[in-house]
Amino acid sequence: MRFVWRRIPPNGFNHELVWLAVSTAALVSGVVWLGLGLPTLRCPFLSVTGYPCLTCGATRCAIALLHGDLSLAWSWNPLALVALCGVALFDLYALIVLLARAPRLRMIDWTRAEKNAVRIGVIVLIAVNWIYLLAHRTQF
Numbered sequence: 001m002r003f004v005w006r007r008i009p010p011n012g013f014n015h016e017l018v019w020l021a022v023s024t025a026a027l028v029s030g031v032v033w034l035g036l037g038l039p040t041l042r043c044p045f046l047s048v049t050g051y052p053c054l055t056c057g058a059t060r061c062a063i064a065l066l067h068g069d070l071s072l073a074w075s076w077n078p079l080a081l082v083a084l085c086g087v088a089l090f091d092l093y094a095l096i097v098l099l100a101r102a103p104r105l106r107m108i109d110w111t112r113a114e115k116n117a118v119r120i121g122v123i124v125l126i127a128v129n130w131i132y133l134l135a136h137r138t139q140f
Contacts, residue, residue, distance in 0.1 A: 001110045005103035016094035016104060023087050030062065043140075052133040052140050054126060055080065075139070079129035 008014055034040075045053035057076035064073035065084055073081045097104055133140075 001114050002108050004106055004108055006106050007103050016097055020091050020094040020098070023091055031066075034063070046140055052130075052137050054130050054133075056133055056140055075136070077129070078132060079125060 040059055043053055043056050045051070046056055055077070058080035061073045061076040061080040062084060064070075064076060065081060070081070073084075093105070096102070
């Protein structure tokens with residue numbers, strides 16, 4: 001795998017613009033939803049089984065993060081906190097390259113072993129996070 005900086009070709013897909021718009025729309029929608037006092041949704045998996053799903057606590061994690069309480073956000077769902085921080089960093093990067101009209105960072109030439117290592121790593125992270133959620137299910 002190699003990291004390269006490339007300009008977007010004239011017909012190229014602008015990942016930075018699209019994903020910045022999607023994450024901003026999700027943030028604004030969530031803030032408006034909570035600002036209007038609308039009820040938060042209950043997890044159907046938790047309601048049926050009594051066990052937290054893979055993403056249980058992610059909404060409460062996001063709310064705690066927006067209030068600046070990192071330890072509470074971590075306790076609700078560590079993987080969601082890491083993902084939300086990753087989205088925030090990506091949004092900052094996207095905003096900078098869009099405003100500066102700079103070349104975009106791309107990862108190219110992935111080997112089969114690198115792809116498999118990333119897949120296994122993601123599965124392990126999800127499994128470890130779910131074990132954490134199951135061990136702390138009394139908070140749900």
